[in-house]
Amino acid sequence: MEVKVEGVSDFANESYARICQDTFRDAGLRSNIDHVYMHCNPKEFIFIIVAKIGRVSRPVTVWDITLQEGKKLRITTERYAPKLLALLWDKYGEKVEQVGRLELLLKLEDNEIKELLDLVLYDPKDDLVTRILYALDTIIPEGARVRSPMHSTNSVTIIASENPIGEGQKNKAEEIVSKYV
Amino acid sequence: MYKIMMFEGGVYKFYELKELVGDLGGFILQESVMQTETMMHLAFPEEDEREIRNKIKELGGKYKELPLAGTEIIIVVPSLGKHHAVDPMCDIAEFLRRSGAITNMMGLARGVGRRIAQMTTQEKQMIEEFDAAVFIFGTFEECIEEKVKLCKSIDIPYIIVGGPSDMKLEHYVGGVGRKTARMRSKDEIDLLYNVASELERALAEKRLDIEEDPIAASPLFIKDMIEKTIPPKMGEELPNIIQLDGLRVKIEEEDIEKIKEIEIGNKKLSEICEIKKSVYTGYLLEIKSEAVTGALF
Numbered sequence: 001m002e003v004k005v006e007g008v009s010d011f012a013n014e015s016y017a018r019i020c021q022d023t024f025r026d027a028g029l030r031s032n033i034d035h036v037y038m039h040c041n042p043k044e045f046i047f048i049i050v051a052k053i054g055r056v057s058r059p060v061t062v063w064d065i066t067l068q069e070g071k072k073l074r075i076t077t078e079r080y081a082p083k084l085l086a087l088l089w090d091k092y093g094e095k096v097e098q099v100g101r102l103e104l105l106l107k108l109e110d111n112e113i114k115e116l117l118d119l120v121l122y123d124p125k126d127d128l129v130t131r132i133l134y135a136l137d138t139i140i141p142e143g144a145r146v147r148s149p150m151h152s153t154n155s156v157t158i159i160a161s162e163n164p165i166g167e168g169q170k171n172k173a174e175e176i177v178s179k180y181v
Numbered sequence: 182m183y184k185i186m187m188f189e190g191g192v193y194k195f196y197e198l199k200e201l202v203g204d205l206g207g208f209i210l211q212e213s214v215m216q217t218e219t220m221m222h223l224a225f226p227e228e229d230e231r232e233i234r235n236k237i238k239e240l241g242g243k244y245k246e247l248p249l250a251g252t253e254i255i256i257v258v259p260s261l262g263k264h265h266a267v268d269p270m271c272d273i274a275e276f277l278r279r280s281g282a283i284t285n286m287m288g289l290a291r292g293v294g295r296r297i298a299q300m301t302t303q304e305k306q307m308i309e310e311f312d313a314a315v316f317i318f319g320t321f322e323e324c325i326e327e328k329v330k331l332c333k334s335i336d337i338p339y340i341i342v343g344g345p346s347d348m349k350l351e352h353y354v355g356g357v358g359r360k361t362a363r364m365r366s367k368d369e370i371d372l373l374y375n376v377a378s379e380l381e382r383a384l385a386e387k388r389l390d391i392e393e394d395p396i397a398a399s400p401l402f403i404k405d406m407i408e409k410t411i412p413p414k415m416g417e418e419l420p421n422i423i424q425l426d427g428l429r430v431k432i433e434e435e436d437i438e439k440i441k442e443i444e445i446g447n448k449k450l451s452e453i454c455e456i457k458k459s460v461y462t463g464y465l466l467e468i469k470s471e472a473v474t475g476a477l478f
Contacts, residue, residue: 008321009345011344011345011346011358012320012321012358015344015359018361019359019361022362023361042321042322042323043323045296138264141294141321141324142259142260142264142265142293143294143298143324144294145294162294162297
């Protein structure tokens with residue numbers, strides 16, 4: 001992930017580039033973002049930040065996080081366990097029984113089990129924009145509470161200020177988007 | 182005058198050190214024994230430092246100066262949100278504690294932004310209860326310039342910590358700015374040393390004032406007398422905090438009359454102290470100067 005911050009002193013540029021790197025890393029988004037451009041203007045208190053969405057990991061299926069042992073299913077990635085149980089109980093009801101902490105007993109036919117293994121458990125695309133917006137909110141200075149988001153298929157842009165955002169600033173953001181995305 | 186220092190060492194014969202401090206008319210301010218390791222904050226008359234040092238050497242312990250000991254400091258940030266907490270405010274607070282200060286943290290209700298940044302009267306009153314304040318204001322020069330105006334009306338020594346390294350402000354430490362991780366590299370630790378020494382410089386003026394016009398009794402002595410009358414409850418941490426010219430006492434409202442009656446020399450505590458309820462927590466005891474109260478002994 002490439003980060004470019006402009007508009008302020010070298011120290012502030014470096015400092016905010018570091019903040020961008022760390023925030024996207026903490027949000028688990030570094031591999032999903034191609035590059036980030038931030039324009040800071042503390043004199044007018046306007047901040048424009050653009051994140052270009054890159055490659056998104058493929059959806060997680062039941063097969064990815066479990067091991068099949070006959071009619072038993074062993075969960076290998078525990079963090080998906082609640083989601084998996086909710087999905088299976090919703091779809092198969094009492095036919096799926098939790099016999100151990102990470103062990104499920106399936107009272108299903110073989111073809112049904114095959115179908116079950118292909119079920120999509122979580123698609124990172126679903127909440128990608130929400131997670132990006134959360135990260136951008138963490139990066140932008142807290143005082144810049146007036147926000148104007150611009151969303152396209154491959155980027156997320158936010159204009160933030162403590163004053164009302166005018167057309168001039170929106171046009172500038174569009175220029176930045178067309179240049180960097 | 183008392184000198185406050187820290188002792189670190191084993192438990193072997195450390196009670197002898199405690200006895201010596203007591204015999205010299207000193208106090209044990211904090212004590213923590215962790216299995217075989219002991220840490221104590223000692224206060225003793227300045228002229229007896231050699232004797233204490235010799236005893237510590239005999240016990241094989243370490244001896245550390247605490248330049249900010251006996252002070253209560255408040256660390257003020259524009260808000261307690263994820264943008265300002267926990268770094269760098271906690272790093273700075275922890276470093277000041279290592280230098281002996283008692284620290285408190287405060288996030289302003291409306292301190293964020295540049296034009297919209299404010300400080301309420303209540304917040305100002307709260308800050309002024311402490312010996313000194315450390316204001317931590319982000320990365321941008323323009324914002325710091327604006328926020329400094331808020332601090333101008335503060336009546337206690339204060340320092341400003343910010344990002345740009347070359348701002349022409351009094352008691353300013355630059356190079357910190359906004360952080361997303363702990364300040365643990367060598368350069369960052371040097372910056373924390375700068376913050377502690379700048380704070381020491383800011384406090385030097387107040388210390389000089391107190392030296393020129395001495396207070397009636399040492400806060401350490403008053404603290405000891407209060408704890409003899411109202412012993413601290415089990416598990417209560419720092420119920421009475423010493424400041425440069427007073428104390429913060431965390432007691433119940435019904436105990437306040439008991440405290441007023443405590444005899445310090447030939448006067449009562451209420452005669453040598455101004456006692457008022459703190460806006461922040463507990464009661465504040467502001468010790469009057471000796472010139473006002475007259476000699477106590």
